[in-house]
Amino acid sequence: MELATLYRPDGVEQRWQRTWEDEGLYHAHVDAPGETYVIAVPPPNVTGALHMGHALNGSIQDTLIRWHRMRGLNTLWQPGFDHAGIATQAVVERELRSEGTSRLELGREAFVERVWAWLHEYGGVIMSQFRRLGCSLDYERERFTMDDGYVRAVMRFFVHLYERGWLFRDNRIVNWCSDCRTSISELEVEHLDVDDTLTYARYPLLNGEGSVTIATVRPATILADVAVAVHPDDERYTHLIGKDVKVPVVNRTVPIVADERVDPAFGTGALKITPGHDPVDFEIGRDHQLEELTVIDLDGRMTGDIPPEYEGLTEAEAAERVVQWLKDNDQLEKREHYRHAVGHCERSGTRIQPLVSLQWWCDMQPMAAAAIEAIESGRVTFHPPVQNRVALDWLKSIRPWNVSRQLWWGHQLPIWYCENGHVTCAESEPQACTECGSTRLTRDEDVLDTWFSSALWPFATLGWPDDTPELRRYYPGDVNSTAREIIFLWEARMVMAGLELMGDIPFADVIIHSTVLAPDGRRMSKSLGTGIDPVELIEQHGADATRYGLLKMSSTQDVRFSAQQIEEGRRLANKLWNASRLLLLAGAERPDARPESEEERWILARIDATRAELEADLDAFDFSHAAERLYHLTFDDFCDWYLEAIKPRLDDARTRATAFAALERLLKLLHPVLPHVTEEIWSHLPERESRLIVAPWPEPQPQETNGEIERAQTAARIYRRSGVRIALEGDAERIFTAVVRPTENGVGDIEAERARLRKEVERSERMLANEKFVANAAPEVVDAERAKLQQYRAELDALG
RNA sequence: GGGCGCGUAGCUCAGCGGGAGAGCACUCGCUUCACACGCGAGGGGUCGCUGGUUCGAUCCCAGCCGCGCCCACCA
Numbered sequence A: 001m002e003l004a005t006l007y008r009p010d011g012v013e014q015r016w017q018r019t020w021e022d023e024g025l026y027h028a029h030v031d032a033p034g035e036t037y038v039i040a041v042p043p044p045n046v047t048g049a050l051h052m053g054h055a056l057n058g059s060i061q062d063t064l065i066r067w068h069r070m071r072g073l074n075t076l077w078q079p080g081f082d083h084a085g086i087a088t089q090a091v092v093e094r095e096l097r098s099e100g101t102s103r104l105e106l107g108r109e110a111f112v113e114r115v116w117a118w119l120h121e122y123g124g125v126i127m128s129q130f131r132r133l134g135c136s137l138d139y140e141r142e143r144f145t146m147d148d149g150y151v152r153a154v155m156r157f158f159v160h161l162y163e164r165g166w167l168f169r170d171n172r173i174v175n176w177c178s179d180c181r182t183s184i185s186e187l188e189v190e191h192l193d194v195d196d197t198l199t200y201a202r203y204p205l206l207n208g209e210g211s212v213t214i215a216t217v218r219p220a221t222i223l224a225d226v227a228v229a230v231h232p233d234d235e236r237y238t239h240l241i242g243k244d245v246k247v248p249v250v251n252r253t254v255p256i257v258a259d260e261r262v263d264p265a266f267g268t269g270a271l272k273i274t275p276g277h278d279p280v281d282f283e284i285g286r287d288h289q290l291e292e293l294t295v296i297d298l299d300g301r302m303t304g305d306i307p308p309e310y311e312g313l314t315e316a317e318a319a320e321r322v323v324q325w326l327k328d329n330d331q332l333e334k335r336e337h338y339r340h341a342v343g344h345c346e347r348s349g350t351r352i353q354p355l356v357s358l359q360w361w362c363d364m365q366p367m368a369a370a371a372i373e374a375i376e377s378g379r380v381t382f383h384p385p386v387q388n389r390v391a392l393d394w395l396k397s398i399r400p401w402n403v404s405r406q407l408w409w410g411h412q413l414p415i416w417y418c419e420n421g422h423v424t425c426a427e428s429e430p431q432a433c434t435e436c437g438s439t440r441l442t443r444d445e446d447v448l449d450t451w452f453s454s455a456l457w458p459f460a461t462l463g464w465p466d467d468t469p470e471l472r473r474y475y476p477g478d479v480n481s482t483a484r485e486i487i488f489l490w491e492a493r494m495v496m497a498g499l500e501l502m503g504d505i506p507f508a509d510v511i512i513h514s515t516v517l518a519p520d521g522r523r524m525s526k527s528l529g530t531g532i533d534p535v536e537l538i539e540q541h542g543a544d545a546t547r548y549g550l551l552k553m554s555s556t557q558d559v560r561f562s563a564q565q566i567e568e569g570r571r572l573a574n575k576l577w578n579a580s581r582l583l584l585l586a587g588a589e590r591p592d593a594r595p596e597s598e599e600e601r602w603i604l605a606r607i608d609a610t611r612a613e614l615e616a617d618l619d620a621f622d623f624s625h626a627a628e629r630l631y632h633l634t635f636d637d638f639c640d641w642y643l644e645a646i647k648p649r650l651d652d653a654r655t656r657a658t659a660f661a662a663l664e665r666l667l668k669l670l671h672p673v674l675p676h677v678t679e680e681i682w683s684h685l686p687e688r689e690s691r692l693i694v695a696p697w698p699e700p701q702p703q704e705t706n707g708e709i710e711r712a713q714t715a716a717r718i719y720r721r722s723g724v725r726i727a728l729e730g731d732a733e734r735i736f737t738a739v740v741r742p743t744e745n746g747v748g749d750i751e752a753e754r755a756r757l758r759k760e761v762e763r764s765e766r767m768l769a770n771e772k773f774v775a776n777a778a779p780e781v782v783d784a785e786r787a788k789l790q791q792y793r794a795e796l797d798a799l800g
Numbered sequence B: 001g002g003g004c005g006c007g008u009a010g011c012u013c014a015g016c017g018g019g020a021g022a023g024c025a026c027u028c029g030c031u032u033c034a035c036a037c038g039c040g041a042g043g044g045g046u047c048g049c050u051g052g053u054u055c056g057a058u059c060c061c062a063g064c065c066g067c068g069c070c071c072a073c074c075a
Helices: A012-022 A052-070 A085-098 A108-122 A125-132 A148-164 A219-224 A279-287 A315-328 A365-376 A386-396 A450-454 A469-474 A484-502 A534-541 A543-553 A563-586 A598-619 A623-649 A653-670 A675-684 A708-722 A730-740 A750-769 A771-776 A779-798
Strands: A036-040 A074-078 A167-177 A182-184 A189-204 A211-216 A227-230 A244-246 A253-258 A270-273 A332-345 A353-362 A381-383 A415-418 A423-425 A441-443 A479-483 A509-513
Touching: A012 A125, A012 A675, A036 A052, A036 A469, A036 A479, A052 A074, A052 A125, A052 A479, A052 A509, A052 A534, A052 A543, A052 A598, A052 A623, A074 A469, A085 A108, A125 A534, A148 A167, A148 A423, A148 A450, A148 A484, A167 A279, A167 A332, A189 A219, A189 A315, A211 A219, A211 A270, A219 A315, A227 A279, A253 A270, A270 A279, A279 A353, A315 A332, A365 A386, A365 A484, A381 A386, A386 A484, A450 A484, A479 A484, A484 A509, A534 A543, A534 A563, A543 A563, A543 A623, A543 A675, A563 A623, A563 A653, A563 A675, A598 A623, A598 A653, A623 A653, A653 A675, A750 A771, A750 A779
Parallel strands: A036 A074, A227 A253, A381 A509, A479 A509
Antiparallel strands: A167 A182, A167 A353, A189 A211, A189 A244, A189 A332, A227 A270, A244 A253, A415 A423, A415 A441
């Protein structure tokens, strides 16, 4: 038998990945019997490549999927892509720019065609990277949020919401990104601290009795001021409420109004009101019926009803000019440094321009109420549990969602306008306006927020809105696993959409996994140069080692990447490989779990105990402890103790038969985490009935009830710690001897062990002599302490 | 500004009310016929600081010091 002493995953892994897929073992059969187990993969951006988050999440999901598949469940892991509106459009636009053209030059239709062409050539590489990680996704079922069926689902959802009366069109303040040239939702805005200058400007009272000073960080917006607001209880200003002031530069006469949203403690306590360019001002403006003037256009240039010398300036240039004007006219009180948080587009990093714009919005409150109920009742549970509250807090303060985007790549709104200003909403192009019958209809130019379609992922991928066998069989699913930043963008919205359209939750459990940070604790990012490519890890150490390492690192909080954990996985795979070599080189034997010797009973019991613990870990989504458990089972129990014990008797066929039975079970337990090396070893075992990937998960074994194994284990622990043997008899003694192989001269330092035990006895006696302890501590704690004391005394006696 | 979380061995992290743990790194010894990606032995920690609750605190509470994240309309 040619088995190299060093396990080399490269080549082996790819071979099994092809085999599993070619043999259809990843495929979920909708007609097959059994309970179902379903996970829909978070659809990666179609233009994206595998990063550490994907790799961790892929490892988590595949571990669960493989485990349940082995348990015999009808298991579906649904793959697919997200069209990622803004990101994808940006990639193609960049390419057009480098060719000296633009999407505007191409026109909408040609541009969209161009995106498709780009995707066919370069898109979707990440799915082959998932394959390389060993992810057993049902690749035949790959879906895309832009394929025909999915588009129908999106249209149906939109029309449904429209008919519910939850969609409306309105001029409101939006977060405008002048780089992406679209509005974005508040979830796509990140607040960054920025060094700014606070400008204090005097607005003269119309009656000539002095002035009011306001403070602003955006002097250019003075040109769009329509009022000055003060707090109604602010005694410095109450006498001025209702009076008029003159706005600098534009010389507009505007009123002083009272509003409780003004903070008297900030600046001068007087706030200039610019409804066209500030969210708070917008609300105040609406309540006071103020005009909404716009002086900055979609490109960030000055526009509108402004002095001609400002036309076309950038905001910064205009600000400079305004400040100069204030200085020249003695209305500049002071300027001071000011650091504060400012919204930026998380995609482009551009400072957000708040501006009033006509957009489609969705009132989320009705759907949020249903989602809140689902989470509060425990029908949907987040892990770790602290995330339940995070999700609930957001849902309970939910605001209307700006769903329209000023892009071309995406799902165009199913909204048509007639020349009379009527709106028709329909899944496909209507013949005529539903209100006036006009046939001169124009479709809304905008597309939907990418996350609008993502919300449908758990059921649109199964064929909704059609009534398909898949939809009936695989909805609702079981688990969804994702990163923290996706909780609001995606998880909450899937729950809302599932309840609204399917009448049921999309999954019962949501795993929020760690963010893997760079080794120095910073975020992994391309621009910082802190990113680590998981594909390189796979090439270097193997997919198994990478999966193991990532799971071992994972936690309920953020973790720093450490290569040590990956190397630990590699060592585990190598150890397992060599342990298997030992048995295979001794002679393959048909596995037979009829233990004759004590060490055989012992290892089978150990494996079964680990099986139970491992199941508990996986049920609790505790992948780190699951990995650790597998490591110790393999290294300590199977290799160091069991194999060393039976090594001298490997020429005996019965010994080997039981060893292969133990190895078989060990491989099964390891397979969900280390699928490749286990399947490779499995293929060398005699008389395989199936691939390991679909082999049945080990059944619980009958419990050893007489405690011999446990007693032997305790003795072994003491022996290994101190080199001291405690007295045993019968089977316990035989198991101990077989497993530990105590050496004749390895008696250890008996005096030291005695001293240690005496100290323990003293400590224990002191505790039990303490009346308050015996009176106040829980009875079982006191009993346990008494048992310990007895144990220590027995051990001490055993030493003579 | 509000909320959440974290500071445990040199490193990455478990443990979270009754004897300080793992892996790596380090030291020493092993070219033992599965594996030197190995085997055996060992050193190393006032569990961030200060108080409090408790018979007992790494674990609970408060404050402080450091670090991180999320939310947020003080211009």
